[in-house]
Amino acid sequence: MKKILVCSIVLTLVLCTSSCNKWLELKPQDGITGGDFWKTKEQVQAAVTGIYASLLKDPLVNNLFVWGELRADMIAATTRTTIDEQNLMTTNILSSNGYTNWGIVYSTINYCNTVIKFAPQVLKSDPTLSQDELDAYMAEAYGIRGLMYFYLLRVFGEVPLKLDPSSSDKDIERIAKSSKDEVSRQIISDLDFADKHAFITYGSTAKDKGRITKYTVNAMQADVYLWMEDYQKALDACDKLVNSGKFGLITESSQSRWFSILYYLQNSNESIFEIQFDKQRLNPFYNMFGASTRRFEVNPVVMDEIYTVNIENPSLYDFRGNGASVNSSINVVWKYAGANGGQGDLEGRSIDDYTSHWIVYRYADILLMKAEALTWLGKGAEALSLVKTIRARAHALAATEQNPDPEDQEGISDYILSERAREFAFEGKRWFDVLRHAKRNNYSTSAFNRMLDIVVVNAPGNSQQAVRNKYRDFNSHYLPVNADELTRGGGLLEQNPFYK
Template sequence: MKTYRKYISLFFLSLTALSCKKFLDVEPRDSVSDEQTIIDKTSANTALRGVYRRLGNDNYYGSLFQTFGYLPGDNVQWTGSQSIIQQFITHKINADNGNLQSVWSGIYSTINGANNVIAKVPGLTDPTFSVTDKNQAVGEAYFIRALSYFDLARTWGNVQITLTPTLNASDKLEVNGSTQAEVYRQVLSDLNAADSLLQLPSQTGVSNPVRVNKQTAWALKARFYLYQSNWAEAEAYATKVISDNKNYVLQKPYSAFFFPASAVATKESVFELSYSATYLSGHRNSWQPPANGGTRQWAPSDALITLINDPKIGGNRSALVAKTSAGLWYGNLYYRSPATDPAYVIRIAELYLIRAEARAQLEKTDLGRIDLNIIRDRAGLDPVSETIDKPSLLLAIENERRVEFALEPHRWFDLVRTKRAGAVLNVTNSQLYLFPIPANEVALSNGHLKQNDGY
């Protein structure tokens, strides 16, 4: 694939030491292949850093993929006029949309990097690279590959599964597309592999949300099972993470997990991606207004502004938005200068709301209400009534997720998985719940990759 070729190599400088704090703070170098670099402990860690860097790239969690989660919803608006963006808002996405191709390539680049670590690290014979450390590196790669396929499955459904390193463009051309169910099975397989290899913070003595650990895998399992409507497993895995209140705690008030600028890698985050002065985040520029040196390409919708500024709905989450002296509203989750704002992939708040929803579905209404009220209490809101019934509780959880994750990539995917996109967004054509596979990928696949129905 033409756009895929440039992602086939890893290209990062070796670091003098492995540090969680500076894990991604490295300068790239071109033309160094994975086959050459993964030869010992140092090069393996460099390659793993490369996988994290790809995950945090502007085409993936660094910016563009996140727009897939909120632009088709009702929280965020596009302030420009480019049709390539408007297609997501109007749910009329063309298969030749350039952003589709960019995100597709970015995710498969991440997968390919993970495949290299998974394939090569176990066989290394470096005496300084212990079995425990090799398992940790491979477990992290399995987790990142699981997250990547999870995102492919919920965005496109029927995609190609590649589990070995891609060395040239033709390697992927003959791979048949898999069904969404098959892709989700691969996600679970990778999460189980990660779970078996990774360590708990209590075993390592270190808990840092910019690095994957066993509980990170549990958290993604909770989200995975929520999407599968496997309520019992979703509840169980959410509980396994929530129970570690030494490492994962809701920050109070709501804004404490992202403000002030020193608030990074807080106990709110189960998994976040870090950036630095030499490795900037793509979020800030798109959210901040020109008055703050940004472009404000994404902005909170009028509906969200009304909700989040209502003290009975938004509570102290109104800190997510701000207004210029000229009266221009903008999102303020990403605001640092230089743009070193983390990308929040999984927060402990999500685990509470996953468990609340799972418990409601399991007829554990009282327990689900308690979890929901924990999130509402952090937001400075009154608890929901003790007499709330199951349908009302599920709707309350849906509405709470809308505001809690207002500027994070959840809303569209939430409404699709709960089959509520029709009622809430008036998107009644279920074929539109999956995006079109990039036209270039279909054309180059020699018939092995089929376009999604409706496109």
């Protein structure tokens, strides 16, 4: 155990403090791919631990938030919002924008590639490593690689598929982008391996919520299949979690208690996978949402239209709104900045208490993804029943209730999109949800018009029509390839046509 701990700590420190600036951020640190490293089971475990450590490395989670929220309607700028962030919010996006740099994601992908390639050779040198154990470690690497490519797919569309590790500058070849279909197929292939070999449990709650389990993989599969519009497979993946009996919604009569369990204590029964920050590795949210330094605040549309307020009876309120997702008195994103929740006196976190996890999937997501799949499989009544379950848990207000006909697929889909905004406010899902709904059936549904209404929320009045016109080009829905990557790409990387 001491040997495992030492290896894990050393590798974690290397991963978390190093700076990568190579093309596609492909080069792992010296020694990790060397022949002397891959000898023991403990080294395999340390390398997998290093993959998880890379998820904590700045600016990964910062970027996941920005990519998933800023192009939508729930975040507003402050005087501290950077120019790059403002340009994302107002659709003034150039290839020089720092948020078009995908390097931090490829860095994690390369650590996954390194485990996938080199871990199997340990079977020859360490007889204590069984094939099942190796496959389980490999499943974690495949699962995280699939997740990282899924983010790249949704943010950039076409991206290079790098499936082999690069251990030196000589190995960093220049590769062209793969099509969206090719990237999607690779993601599914990675997740299929992970689904077959991942553990159901690691023996403790923290490990089960912070590592890739079979249920994490099923959640990712559901999400990917929804994106691909394969609704039966999405439904099947959701049902694996539903039928497991391992998860449930956190139901509390007290909003403060509900907030504490889900967003402060975390790793709850509702949680499926969370990126685990702690006192030793704080999250990036202090500068993003802290009271005196915040770069982002809550857009007024969130309380005015998404949650709403019952003026006649203030004792009725959506648990997910003020006092949970939002502190409306100071307009702060409260999920990450708050030390407590509820309708009483709210206390913010101290600077050294920014330990809240980044929730990637939780059970409410599974239920709403299942509802979406059911909708497009012609089972609208079942879908609406699931939405009702989510709303009842949250004490949602009557003003936000919709009553689409069970046969009205677009009406139900629109209702689910609205409910996802309330349920997952500021959890890095809003833009991806809007885009998924808009692009359905080759942008042939009314959801595309809703996207056009959403993307102008942060645009100045005199440029809103120009923003709408930009988004009528479907290529604009994905970010450009960063200018530096184009320069280093040896002419093989092609720019997104919208940004040429």
